[in-house]
Amino acid sequence: MRILIAGGRVIDPASGVDEVFDLLIEDGRIVRIGKDVRGAEPPEASKGKRSKAAKNAESAINVDRVMDAAGLVVCPGLIDMHVHLRQPGREDKETIATGTLAAARGGFTAVCCMPNTDPVNDTRSVTEFILDTAKREGAVHVYPVGAISKGLRGEELAEIGELFESGCVAVSDDGRPVMNAELMRRAMEYAGMFDLPVISHCEDLHLSGKGVAHEGIVSTELGLCGIPSTSEAAMVARDILLAELTDARLHIAHVSAAESVRLIREAKARGVRVSCEASPHHFALTEEAVRGFDTNAKMNPPLRSESDRQAILAGLRDGTIDVIATDHAPHTAQEKEQEFDVAPFGVIGSETALALTLTTLVASGTLSLNQAIAKLTSEPARILKLPKGRIAEGADADLTIFDPDREWTVDTSGFASKSRNTPFHGWRLKGGTVATIVAGKVVWEA
Amino acid sequence: MGLARKDLLRMQELTADEIRLILDTAESMKQVAGRDIKKVPALRGKTLINLFYEASTRTRTSFEIAGKWLSADVINVSTSSSSVSKGESLKDTGLTLQAMHPDIVVLRHPASGAAEFLAKQLAASVINAGDGAHEHPSQALLDLFTIREKKGRLEGLKAAIVGDIAHSRVARSSIHGMRKVGMEVRVAGPRTMLPCFIDRLGVEVFTDLERAIADVDIIMMLRLQLERQQAGLFPSVREYSRLFGLTLPRLKGAKSDVLIMHPGPLNRGVEIAPEVADGPYSLILNQVENGVAVRMALLYLLAGGGQAA
Numbered sequence: 001m002r003i004l005i006a007g008g009r010v011i012d013p014a015s016g017v018d019e020v021f022d023l024l025i026e027d028g029r030i031v032r033i034g035k036d037v038r039g040a041e042p043p044e045a046s047k048g049k050r051s052k053a054a055k056n057a058e059s060a061i062n063v064d065r066v067m068d069a070a071g072l073v074v075c076p077g078l079i080d081m082h083v084h085l086r087q088p089g090r091e092d093k094e095t096i097a098t099g100t101l102a103a104a105r106g107g108f109t110a111v112c113c114m115p116n117t118d119p120v121n122d123t124r125s126v127t128e129f130i131l132d133t134a135k136r137e138g139a140v141h142v143y144p145v146g147a148i149s150k151g152l153r154g155e156e157l158a159e160i161g162e163l164f165e166s167g168c169v170a171v172s173d174d175g176r177p178v179m180n181a182e183l184m185r186r187a188m189e190y191a192g193m194f195d196l197p198v199i200s201h202c203e204d205l206h207l208s209g210k211g212v213a214h215e216g217i218v219s220t221e222l223g224l225c226g227i228p229s230t231s232e233a234a235m236v237a238r239d240i241l242l243a244e245l246t247d248a249r250l251h252i253a254h255v256s257a258a259e260s261v262r263l264i265r266e267a268k269a270r271g272v273r274v275s276c277e278a279s280p281h282h283f284a285l286t287e288e289a290v291r292g293f294d295t296n297a298k299m300n301p302p303l304r305s306e307s308d309r310q311a312i313l314a315g316l317r318d319g320t321i322d323v324i325a326t327d328h329a330p331h332t333a334q335e336k337e338q339e340f341d342v343a344p345f346g347v348i349g350s351e352t353a354l355a356l357t358l359t360t361l362v363a364s365g366t367l368s369l370n371q372a373i374a375k376l377t378s379e380p381a382r383i384l385k386l387p388k389g390r391i392a393e394g395a396d397a398d399l400t401i402f403d404p405d406r407e408w409t410v411d412t413s414g415f416a417s418k419s420r421n422t423p424f425h426g427w428r429l430k431g432g433t434v435a436t437i438v439a440g441k442v443v444w445e446a
Numbered sequence: 447m448g449l450a451r452k453d454l455l456r457m458q459e460l461t462a463d464e465i466r467l468i469l470d471t472a473e474s475m476k477q478v479a480g481r482d483i484k485k486v487p488a489l490r491g492k493t494l495i496n497l498f499y500e501a502s503t504r505t506r507t508s509f510e511i512a513g514k515w516l517s518a519d520v521i522n523v524s525t526s527s528s529s530v531s532k533g534e535s536l537k538d539t540g541l542t543l544q545a546m547h548p549d550i551v552v553l554r555h556p557a558s559g560a561a562e563f564l565a566k567q568l569a570a571s572v573i574n575a576g577d578g579a580h581e582h583p584s585q586a587l588l589d590l591f592t593i594r595e596k597k598g599r600l601e602g603l604k605a606a607i608v609g610d611i612a613h614s615r616v617a618r619s620s621i622h623g624m625r626k627v628g629m630e631v632r633v634a635g636p637r638t639m640l641p642c643f644i645d646r647l648g649v650e651v652f653t654d655l656e657r658a659i660a661d662v663d664i665i666m667m668l669r670l671q672l673e674r675q676q677a678g679l680f681p682s683v684r685e686y687s688r689l690f691g692l693t694l695p696r697l698k699g700a701k702s703d704v705l706i707m708h709p710g711p712l713n714r715g716v717e718i719a720p721e722v723a724d725g726p727y728s729l730i731l732n733q734v735e736n737g738v739a740v741r742m743a744l745l746y747l748l749a750g751g752g753q754a755a
Contacts, residue, residue, distance in 0.1 A: 209677075220641040221458070223558040223579030223618055293559030337537050339557035341578065 001064050001440060002026045004038055008069025008401060012076060013374035014381075014390035023074060024063070025397040028440035033393055038063065067442075069401055072434055073369070076377040076389045077109025077140075077398030078354065082174070082199075082253060082277060082325035084346070085111070085142070088129060089118025094330040094418045096130065097137040102328070102350040102417035104444035107433040109398040110141035110388055111328075111350075112380075115152070116175040122147035122158040124166040131167050139443045140436070141398070143169040143386065145199060148187045154178050157187060164194040169384045172199035174253055177235055179205055184239065188248030197249040197275075197383060202235035202260065203227075203301065212341055214302040218287040224340065227302050233259035240267040243274055251383055252276035254327050256301035258311030265320040275383050276315075277323035280356040281347055281423065283312045289423055295336045295343035296423045299329065313366050316375070322383065324375045326353045330419030348417050352410055352424050354402060358431030362404075369404065397440040406432040449747040453565040453572040456581045457622035465627055469591050471743035472736070478515055479739060489518035492549040492749050496522045497539070497564075498575070499555045504710055504734055505575050505584070509552045512741035518549075518749070536560060540567035549749050553577070558615075571748040579613045585709055586619035588740040590627060592732050593664055596705055601628035606658045607649075608634045608690060609668030609717055610679070612641040616709045617668060621647050634658035635668075635690060638679040655690050659700045666707045667692050667718045683716055693719040705729050 005023040010033070012018075022037035023030055038061050085099040094102075096113075103111045113130065115121035121130065127144050134142035146163030150156050152173045160171055171191050177200070178184040184200075191198050208231045213219045215226025236252055240263060243250035255261060255276045267274050281299065286306050289297035297303055315321040329346025336343050357376065361367045367375070381389030388398055410427045412420040436444040449464060457465075478486055494513040498506050506522065513520040525539075534542075536555070540563075543551060550571045553561050558578030565572040576582040594600050605624055611617045611633045624631045625648050633644060634652035645651050652658035659665050670686060680686045692706070706718075706728045714720045723730060 215642055217643040217646055220643050221618070221647070223577075223581070223613075223615060225579075226642070293562055334535065334537075337535070339536055339555070339563060340559045341557040 002062065003437070003440065003442070004063045004066045005069050005074055005399070005401065006038070006066055008072050008074035010074045010391060011370055011373050012391035013370050014076070014378040015392065017391065018370060023391070023399070025437070025440045028397055030391060030393055030395050030397050033391065067401070067435065072401050072403050074399060074401050075373045076391050077400050077436070077438065078107045078376045079110045079380040079386065079389055080108045080326050080328065080350065080353070081112040081323060081380040081384060083111045083113055083328040083350065084116065084330065085113040086117065086330060087133065088126070092418070093332055096133045096142065097139070098416060098418045099328070099330070099350070100134065100138040100140045100142060101444070102348070102415065104139040104436040104438070105416045105433065106350040106352065107354045107400040107402055107436055108140055108350060109400065109436060109438045110143060110386065112143045112145050112169060112384065114145050114172060114174040115147040120147050120152050121145070122150050122152070122163070124162045127163060127166040127168055140438050143167070143384065145170045145172050145174070147171065148173045148178055148198065149183065152176055154180055154183060157183070157190060160187070160190055160196065161194065164196055168196070169386065170197045170199050170251065172201065172253065174199060174201045177201050177203045177205060181238060181242065185242050185246060188242055188246040188250065192246060192248045195249065195385070197251045199251045199253050200235070200239045201253050202232050202239060204231045204234050207231035207234065212298060213290050214287045214304045216287050216305050218290050222290065222293065224290070229257035229259055229304060229308065232257045232301050233263060236260040236263045240264070240272055240274055244272050247273065250274045254279050254282065254301055254325070255312065255315070255321060256282045256304050256308060258308045261311045261315040261320055265315065265318070268320060275322045276320070277325040278312050278316060278321045279325060279327045280349055280353045280360070283309060283316065284356050284360045285423060293340040294423065295338065295340055296347060296421050298340060298343055298345055299327070299347050300345035313361070316361065317366055322375065322379045324353065324357055324372070325380070326350055330417055331421045333420060336421050346421065348419050348422050350417060351415055352422060352429070354433060355408070355429035355431045356424070358404060359429045363430060397437060399437040400433065401435040401437070402431060402433050404431050406430070408432050448750045453561070454583055454744060454748060455561050455565060455572065455574045457583045457586050457619040457626070458581070460583070460626065462626045465587065465590065465623060468587055468740065468743050468747065469594060471747060472591050472740040475742035475746070476736070476739035478742070479735070484515050485517060486515065487517045488746055489513065489516040489749050492518045493547070494518045494520045494550045494552065494745065495543060495548045496520065496552045497543070497554070498522070498524045500576070502554055502575070504737065505554060508734070508737040509575065509741050512738050512745055515738070516742055516745055518745065536563060537567060540564050544568050544570070550745060573744060573748065576615050578615065579618070580615050581619045582615040583619050584737070584741055584744060585616050586623040587744070588733055588737040589620060589666070589707060590623055591740050592707070592729050592736045593705065595732070595736065596729065597663065603664065604630040604632070604662040605664040605666060606632040606634055606662045607666045607668065608655060608658065608692070609670060610639040610674060611635050611644060611668070612639045613671060613674070614668050620666060621649055632658050632662065636680055636686070639674070656696060656699050659696070659704070661701060662704065663701065664705045664707060665692065665700065669709065669711060670713055670717050672713070687716050691717055691719060692722050694721055697722060703727070707733060710734070
């Protein structure tokens with residue numbers, strides 16, 4: 001299968017390329033990048049003064065398909081390093097098949113799935129089940145994240161060595177923090193033997209208490225129990241200190257608070273090996289979205305104040321925040337159609353992340369298009385050491401083609417995800433996926 | 447004239463005019479309570495369901511009497527709060543009730559926002575009779591009614607609300623209600639029970655009871671939830687009472703005609719000394735009495751009764 005992607009604006013942050021090129025894909029790889037690739041081979045075909053169309057028509061290169069990418073952006077396949085695919089255990093919320101299709105629809109060619117499934121991904125058999133199912137049914141690449149502790153209980157280390165051998169690209173107890181600092185220290189030391197990053201869900205459960213929303217003016221007015229920013233930041237500080245002690249690679253998940261951004265910025269300046277991610281809902285929304293007790297605005301960490309949102313934007317701009325990741329967390333309608341206190345935390349994000357990034361960050365000038373794409377491609381690939389996130393001859397043909405100018409209205413009824421729990425339904429966004437190509441195959445197309 | 451809204455969920459959403467309309471209507475309703483035969487036909491043929499997910503004596507009884515004096519058919523449904531997280535969802539309960547075509551549902555629920563949630567499910571009017579720590583509008587309205595009855599006015603009066611402001615729906619509703627009718631509001635309590643940014647609701651914040659009550663016209667004491675001690679919000683009932691209990695010696699520093707209110711039920715000897723609760727300036731039983739009149743007014747105005755009572 002040979003596909004020619006013709007005339008797109010190729011943006012590859014890893015190499016600094018930002019130019020109109022053709023890409024030729026064959027057998028799952030990018031085999032040629034250049035101007036007028038089709039006409040240029042064989043070399044004699046490019047001679048003379050024929051029109052481009054004529055050249056193409058007579059081209060010596062046979063391609064199975066030409067994708068016209070004029071006016072579109074072609075970039076490395078987007079990587080979402082934080083999703084919940086819910087399989088095994090909660091297939092009513094999402095499956096590997098539907099979750100990866102949702103990712104493909106959103107322009108992602110790879111996702112990292114968190115281990116808080118049932119059973120927990122704390123053993124080789126669960127990792128292998130995920131990888132096997134993904135191979136059979138998945139639309140995009142799936143990289144499992146293994147558990148830090150057995151059963152996510154925060155008591156004993158999981159068999160991190162075996163998780164690494166069976167294909168986990170990081171370890172995390174995401175969904176819950178490792179409250180025991182001693183265990184977290186040992187996890188960092190142990191994961192360091194395999195150079196695995198430790199992804200930390202930073203939350204002090206005592207400070208969070210029964211909290212369901214950011215502790216601020218909105219929680220005060222609505223009479224909701226608050227989760228203070230300090231609940232996150234105190235753990236960010238602790239984990240940074242532990243990373244310094246152990247020289248581990250620490251990645252802070254879903255940063256939401258201004259204090260956390262400041263702590264990570266300072267740690268990076270000191271040379272600590274820490275990276276972090278922010279989720280689109282945290283840079284696009286604030287606690288105000290909770291008014292009316294909208295359970296689709298209930299997530300953990302919670303939507304915080306406007307000054308926190310501004311700090312997230314500043315962190316994205318100055319590079320403190322390396323990655324944009326969705327924390328795609330599907331829940332059924334009946335779970336969300338409950339009292340705010342009772343509804344589960346979490347929102348889906350795969351199918352809106354790219355457009356929210358383009359609309360909220362790029363259109364506003366917070367990030368250049370190149371910077372935004374880096375945070376969705378080369379940066380997560382670097383942190384997780386994935387052989388992905390770049391466009392080069394010989395590289396895997398994982399590509400995302402999107403129209404940066406297409407305006408559309410978010411309508412959950414068309415979502416590929418099994419769940420509909422998003423606060424962005426009805427939003428007008430700019431920038432839409434046109435095609436998602438995984439290993440040389442078009443897995444989703446508008 | 448009725449209220450131009452389906453539900454009564456929050457004091458925050460009422461206008462000063464709406465509050466005045468409710469209080470004025472409650473005045474005529476109060477006359478019914480003084481009659482020999484306490485019954486008017488205003489809501490004949492209307493159905494009122496009291497749906498209570500929390501234990502309540504005065505609020506539920508008050509709504510029940512209010513409905514009966516207006517000739518509505520009143521049904522009480524009590525569900526233990528444990529069924530919030532198990533058993534039938536509030537949505538399904540709402541749909542079930544809807545199928546029986548009630549005209550008004552009065553909801554008491556431990557989760558903030560529950561009344562708003564139910565109101566979206568039902569064609570019937572929903573009255574919030576207390577949702578979590580959010581609001582308890584009928585309580586705030588009966589308090590305003592009681593204050594106006596005693597003082598002859600509301601505007602310009604100064605009130606101090608004392609106690610666990612963070613967890614109090616009465617405090618939130620009272621703050622909104624009092625501010626809307628032109629009263630000055632202070633809140634006072636241990637720092638651990640004052641929610642962040644409460645000053646942004648237009649109140650002055652105190653942690654010293656004596657300073658808070660020094661020159662106010664009304665002192666509203668809130669009930670101390672004793673289980674907050676385990677949550678680390680105060681060290682002991684003894685110390686709470688020593689610092690924030692309203693006693694006769696403390697009252698010496700207040701205005702001589704200060705009025706004392708409490709939404710009940712009382713922890714005698716904890717947040718309020720018995721001799722204060724039963725003293726000459728206590729309005730606690732007036733509050734209960736006026737509760738019926740105010741709730742009659744609410745039912746009448748929301749159920750769109752055709753003719754005046």
